[in-house]
Amino acid sequence: MSQPVRLRPPLERVASRARWMWMCTDLLRWVPVTAVVLLGNGPWGWFDLPTWALAAYAVVLLAYVVLVPQWRYVVHRWEMTESAVYTQAGWWARERRIAPMSRVQTVDHREGVIARLFGLATVRITTASSAGALTIEGLDRERALALVDDLTRIADSVPGDAT
Amino acid sequence: MLLVHPVRDLVRFLPALVGILVFGQSSDGGGRWLLLGVGVPVVLGLARYLTTSYRITTGRVEVRQGLLNKRVLSAPLDRVRTVDLTASPIHRVLGLVTLRIGTGQSSGNGEERLALDGLTATAASGLRERLLHGHVSQLTNRDVAATAAAGHVVLTLDLRWVRFAPFTSSGVAIAGAALGVVAQSAHTLEILPSVDLDSAARLGAVALVVLGLLGVLLTICVLAVVGYLLTNFDFQLLRTGTEWHVRRGLFTTRETTLDQARVSGVSIGEPWGLRFAGGARLSAIVTGLDRRQRGSSVLVPPAPRAEVERVSAEVLGSAAPVTSRLVGHGPRAHRRRWTRAMVPAGGVALGALVAGYAVSWWFLPLAAAALALGAVLAHDRWRALGHALVDGHLVARSGSLDRRREALHTASVIGWNLRATWFQRRVGLTHLVATTAGGRQQVRVLDLDEAAATDLAASATPRLLEEFLTRPPGRPLR
Numbered sequence: 001m002s003q004p005v006r007l008r009p010p011l012e013r014v015a016s017r018a019r020w021m022w023m024c025t026d027l028l029r030w031v032p033v034t035a036v037v038l039l040g041n042g043p044w045g046w047f048d049l050p051t052w053a054l055a056a057y058a059v060v061l062l063a064y065v066v067l068v069p070q071w072r073y074v075v076h077r078w079e080m081t082e083s084a085v086y087t088q089a090g091w092w093a094r095e096r097r098i099a100p101m102s103r104v105q106t107v108d109h110r111e112g113v114i115a116r117l118f119g120l121a122t123v124r125i126t127t128a129s130s131a132g133a134l135t136i137e138g139l140d141r142e143r144a145l146a147l148v149d150d151l152t153r154i155a156d157s158v159p160g161d162a163t
Numbered sequence: 164m165l166l167v168h169p170v171r172d173l174v175r176f177l178p179a180l181v182g183i184l185v186f187g188q189s190s191d192g193g194g195r196w197l198l199l200g201v202g203v204p205v206v207l208g209l210a211r212y213l214t215t216s217y218r219i220t221t222g223r224v225e226v227r228q229g230l231l232n233k234r235v236l237s238a239p240l241d242r243v244r245t246v247d248l249t250a251s252p253i254h255r256v257l258g259l260v261t262l263r264i265g266t267g268q269s270s271g272n273g274e275e276r277l278a279l280d281g282l283t284a285t286a287a288s289g290l291r292e293r294l295l296h297g298h299v300s301q302l303t304n305r306d307v308a309a310t311a312a313a314g315h316v317v318l319t320l321d322l323r324w325v326r327f328a329p330f331t332s333s334g335v336a337i338a339g340a341a342l343g344v345v346a347q348s349a350h351t352l353e354i355l356p357s358v359d360l361d362s363a364a365r366l367g368a369v370a371l372v373v374l375g376l377l378g379v380l381l382t383i384c385v386l387a388v389v390g391y392l393l394t395n396f397d398f399q400l401l402r403t404g405t406e407w408h409v410r411r412g413l414f415t416t417r418e419t420t421l422d423q424a425r426v427s428g429v430s431i432g433e434p435w436g437l438r439f440a441g442g443a444r445l446s447a448i449v450t451g452l453d454r455r456q457r458g459s460s461v462l463v464p465p466a467p468r469a470e471v472e473r474v475s476a477e478v479l480g481s482a483a484p485v486t487s488r489l490v491g492h493g494p495r496a497h498r499r500r501w502t503r504a505m506v507p508a509g510g511v512a513l514g515a516l517v518a519g520y521a522v523s524w525w526f527l528p529l530a531a532a533a534l535a536l537g538a539v540l541a542h543d544r545w546r547a548l549g550h551a552l553v554d555g556h557l558v559a560r561s562g563s564l565d566r567r568r569e570a571l572h573t574a575s576v577i578g579w580n581l582r583a584t585w586f587q588r589r590v591g592l593t594h595l596v597a598t599t600a601g602g603r604q605q606v607r608v609l610d611l612d613e614a615a616a617t618d619l620a621a622s623a624t625p626r627l628l629e630e631f632l633t634r635p636p637g638r639p640l641r
Contacts, residue, residue, distance in 0.1 A: 006617055010631070083627070094584075099578035132580065132605075
């Protein structure tokens with residue numbers, strides 16, 4: 001039996017530094033919860049957690065912060081051709097998005113605080129559908145700027161009102 | 164047409180006016196207060212009327228308004244998707260309408276929509292012609308009526324369809340809102356319901372609960388019927404050339420004109436109540452109109468399924484997308500529907516069992532009910548799953564409580580999203596989402612086999628996916 005036609009993953013990976021960026025953002029996301037657990041257990045005395053519970057929390061947190069960025073790095077990919085953009089993102093849930101150049105409406109370049117620490121940027125490509133925006137996180141800044149230029153050039157050269 | 168703002172503002176200020184009247188009579192100089200109370204709204208209304216103006220310049224429509232805070236709203240004419248003519252009872256007495264222009268700016272909120280209040284009916288229909296066709300039309304009112312008569316009436320409301328009203332959720336929504344208002348005013352006016360405990364005891368608790376439930380049910384039904392009639396009375400769907408006209412409303416009438424070229428598909432809503440009663444509703448997927456403006460895209464109010472199918476066949480130009488059998492999603496999708504429904508239901512049942520053991524055996528039926536409900540939902544959700552690609556339309560159906568069958572023209576697909584969690588990837592399933600610029604912004608095909616999803620997307624938009632496919636050598640791309 002022949003192999004059926006499949007969608008292959010996009011070709012290009014994001015910058016490998018993106019793993020460190022995701023590690024930082026994931027850590028920051030857990031800071032409030034961790035603070036409540038530690039302060040509530042110690043100085044504030046809200047509750048009295050057994051040591052094994054604290055250890056379990058630490059293990060889960062560590063695993064999350066160490067493993068999820070690696071997983072993301074394996075999944076996050078992108079590709080641009082003359083006629084379409086194709087991205088893949090996520091970790092537990094993987095989302096692939098394809099949009100033709102003729103439907104691209106805006107191209108954004110963003111650099112968050114943490115992304116700037118690592119010299120990274122995010123490119124976001126919107127279409128006329130609010131469900132169809134493509135986001136590429138963790139691109140090298142120079143690469144992102146070049147990509148934005150290319151995207152704008154190609155999208156502008158295609159006629160039509162993108163709906 | 165000068166009157167509409169002052170009259171409407173007077174109505175809005177009515178509570179204040181009553182207050183002024185009461186206050187004015189208890190002290191001297193009441194006449195002056197009254198004059199102020201009537202005068203201020205009238206002056207404000209006049210000012211608004213006098214400072215609002217519109218014009219159609221080369222390819223753009225502009226609305227300027229405001230005396231102190233000036234603002235200009237403008238939109239290119241070729242972005243005009245729909246034109247709505249609404250007339251409240253006050254407007255109708257004065258022979259006026261409000262004209263709203265749907266431009267399909269997804270980011271624009273309701274406040275910023277282009278609206279012209281207080282046009283005469285003739286001026287409004289002339290303006291509508293110009294907006295939709297971009298040319299100056301010399302139509303008089305009689306000509307407009309003649310065109311409408313020349314159009315082909317696709318659907319008129321049959322009053323017997325009111326029987327579907329209690330099966331929609333709108334009755335519950337209206338009842339909820341009404342209850343809120345009643346409770347609020349009862350609270351502010353300090354009217355508290357007095358319960359005669361003796362008579363309640365004589366009736367018995369069970370009878371009281373049953374009577375109360377019946378009362379609530381009856382109220383919801385009546386409100387639903389009233390709501391249905393208020394919005395849909397005299398509903399008429401008319402086709403003239405390349406346009407669809409919808410007219411409806413009992414007191415406040417509303418006329419919507421949709422350009423056929425902007426209609427990219429239809430969505431048939433069959434929530435469980437309507438489905439049980441053999442009914443459905445139909446709305447158009449209009450390019451550039453999102454769901455916040457969904458009032459503009461209603462094609463058939465809750466009505467018998469046969470009517471909905473007939474109208475959608477006429478709108479799509481083919482009956483196949485609505486009537487053809489759908490391709491099912493296979494045993495893995497079946498299993499997934501069941502696990503997704505039964506895991507939460509099982510959790511509830513387990514909780515109920517524990518509570519039944521620890522607290523009271525009254526919790527035990529709850530466990531059985533949760534499991535039964537889960538099974539019914541799983542089965543119904545499984546039966547809904549299906550997709551097809553017929554006559555140039557991508558068709559997808561899903562959902563149980565809120566089941567929808569959507570048919571989207573493939574030319575209006577502006578991208579694809581394929582989403583799969585780890586569980587789905589393990590069994591080779593994926594959600595396939597076609598994004599579009601109208602309606603809910605997407606048409607979702609749930610739990611499709613990965614190869615089938617690729618195949619479906621590649622057949623719907625052949626050139627888009629080609630570059631990203633892995634092809635075994637020798638096999639041509641379809």
